Amino acid sequence: MSTYDLIVIGAGPGGYVCAIRAAQLGLKVACVEGRETLGGTCLNVGCIPSKALLHASHMLHEAHENFERMGLTGGKVKTDWTKMQGYKAETVSGNTKGIEFLFKKNKIDWLKGWASIEGPGKVKIGDTLHETKNIVIATGSVPSALKGVEVDNDAGVVVDSTGALSLPKIPKSMVVIGAGVIGLELGSVYARLGAQVTVVEYLDVITPGMDGEVQKQLQKTLTRQGLKFVLGAAVKGAEVAKGKAKLTYALKKDDSEHVLETDCVLVATGRRPQVEGLRLDKIGVGMTDRGFVKIDGHWATNVPGIYAIGDCVPGPMLAHKAEDEGMAVAEIIAGKHGHVNYDVIPGVIYTTPEVANVGLTEEAAKENGRKVKIGKFPFMGNARAKAMMQPDGFVKLIADAETDRILGCHIIGPNAGEMIHEVCVAMEFGASAEDLALTCHAHPTTSEAVREAALACGDGAIHV
Numbered sequence: 001m002s003t004y005d006l007i008v009i010g011a012g013p014g015g016y017v018c019a020i021r022a023a024q025l026g027l028k029v030a031c032v033e034g035r036e037t038l039g040g041t042c043l044n045v046g047c048i049p050s051k052a053l054l055h056a057s058h059m060l061h062e063a064h065e066n067f068e069r070m071g072l073t074g075g076k077v078k079t080d081w082t083k084m085q086g087y088k089a090e091t092v093s094g095n096t097k098g099i100e101f102l103f104k105k106n107k108i109d110w111l112k113g114w115a116s117i118e119g120p121g122k123v124k125i126g127d128t129l130h131e132t133k134n135i136v137i138a139t140g141s142v143p144s145a146l147k148g149v150e151v152d153n154d155a156g157v158v159v160d161s162t163g164a165l166s167l168p169k170i171p172k173s174m175v176v177i178g179a180g181v182i183g184l185e186l187g188s189v190y191a192r193l194g195a196q197v198t199v200v201e202y203l204d205v206i207t208p209g210m211d212g213e214v215q216k217q218l219q220k221t222l223t224r225q226g227l228k229f230v231l232g233a234a235v236k237g238a239e240v241a242k243g244k245a246k247l248t249y250a251l252k253k254d255d256s257e258h259v260l261e262t263d264c265v266l267v268a269t270g271r272r273p274q275v276e277g278l279r280l281d282k283i284g285v286g287m288t289d290r291g292f293v294k295i296d297g298h299w300a301t302n303v304p305g306i307y308a309i310g311d312c313v314p315g316p317m318l319a320h321k322a323e324d325e326g327m328a329v330a331e332i333i334a335g336k337h338g339h340v341n342y343d344v345i346p347g348v349i350y351t352t353p354e355v356a357n358v359g360l361t362e363e364a365a366k367e368n369g370r371k372v373k374i375g376k377f378p379f380m381g382n383a384r385a386k387a388m389m390q391p392d393g394f395v396k397l398i399a400d401a402e403t404d405r406i407l408g409c410h411i412i413g414p415n416a417g418e419m420i421h422e423v424c425v426a427m428e429f430g431a432s433a434e435d436l437a438l439t440c441h442a443h444p445t446t447s448e449a450v451r452e453a454a455l456a457c458g459d460g461a462i463h464v
């Protein structure tokens with residue numbers, strides 16, 4: 001039995017970052033992880049492997065669609081699925097081993113196994129009980145189940161996001177249930193690799209909650225890339241026979257039933273918090289009615305010395321939100337001040353073009369009766385985007401109508417996921433649209449489009 005200042009349960013982006021920050025602040029720290037490798041969903045079966053497949057399939061798309069126009073000729077580039085899987089695995093292991101190195105460097109004990117909490121200060125793994133002053137629950141989330149659609153990742157016909165990363169072969173056709181982040185990212189991968197992809201979504205729009213103009217532009221662009229969309233459709237069930245699936249859905253507008261036959265169904269209808277086996281009910285940790293761990297403004301549960309962060313607590317299920325909470329709670333446990341600004345958490349969809357957003361949408365401003373001004377700039381007017389053959393999309397900046405303070409930004413276009421951060425920094429410092437407009441931006445960069453959108457909040461953009 002060992003005594004720690006802090007035991008973090010779960011080594012995903014929330015948990016491992018929390019452990020590292022706590023160790024840096026002088027605490028004796030252990031992190032429990034039952035998976036063979038560190039890094040949680042994000043590094044093992046989420047953000048990182050999907051980005052490897054997105055990158056490789058984007059390169060293929062470029063080779064097929066744009067190389068010749070750029071004067072790059074030669075044999076037709078083909079996909080070697082086994083090699084691509086190897087590249088994905090290498091990307092993952094490079095990152096997970098990196099966390100192992102960071103744990104050693106920061107003298108963090110990796111307690112291997114699945115933990116349960118026996119009471120405040122008591123964490124059990126197998127038959128071993130570990131004592132600790134504080135516990136942080138960072139156990140993340142798992143894909144939600146969908147009634148009537150049974151996932152079997154090993155069979156590879158009806159899969160969730162984990163199974164979709166390692167399909168035995170590239171399917172000729174795929175039906176994606178859910179036009180959210182996962183559905184569109186992985187749907188894009190397989191569409192670029194040659195599958196006929198149909199996305200079936202319950203709502204009448206894709207990417208619910210996002211800026212309406214971005215939703216429309218993204219749907220238009222992905223449709224041009226070959227994805228088909230069936231919106232306003234409720235999935236009734238899926239049957240598997242002879243290595244194929246039959247998916248039945250009903251259109252909400254007239255209740256008519258339709259069947260899609262496909263090689264593969266990807267269920268991407270959201271994720272739910274993962275807390276099974278922790279014994280939270282036995283030790284009286286309060287939960288929300290949607291199954292998340294209930295916390296106060298300092299990530300503390302109702303049981304003294306037990307905190308929770310990341311996907312298992314309410315809020316957006318994003319790795320970077322979990323990381324920020326991990327750092328903040330470590331600071332609090334170490335007797336310092338920890339803070340997360342939930343108004344400035346960016347979101348990115350890694351399709352091509354990328355979609356990125358932060359803060360208020362035009363729709364939310366209208367709903368709240370908040371007066372805003374909107375500066376919009378199309379990438380068609382951006383020299384760099386045109387040189388990259390990616391002139392689709394725009395930057396939309398939202399500022400307070402009276403004070404000019406930046407309240408939000410919505411980008412669809414090349415490098416959107418990188419560009420959003422200058423707006424995040426501006427918002428963090430309470431900057432106005434004019435502050436951004438007065439900041440010199442290097443030419444030619446796609447970031448100039450952000451400045452132009454800021455100029456459009458004032459006297460006008462130059463290049464439209």
Ligand SMILES: NC(=O)c1ccc[n+]([C@@H]2O[C@H](COP(=O)([O-])OP(=O)(O)OC[C@H]3O[C@@H](n4cnc5c(N)ncnc54)[C@H](O)[C@@H]3O)[C@@H](O)[C@H]2O)c1
Binds near residue numbers: 183207233271
């Ligand atoms: N790039 C990123 O930041 C990233 C990548 C992957 C996952 N994530 C996070 O992981 C979580 C899960 O992602 P996700 O894409 O599974 O969920 P999501 O909540 O983003 O989207 C799920 C979609 O499925 C639809 N849906 C739900 N039930 C349905 C049904 N029965 N039939 C048809 N459509 C249905 C919803 O309306 C919604 O559009 C999200 O919180 C997401 O933010 C983020």
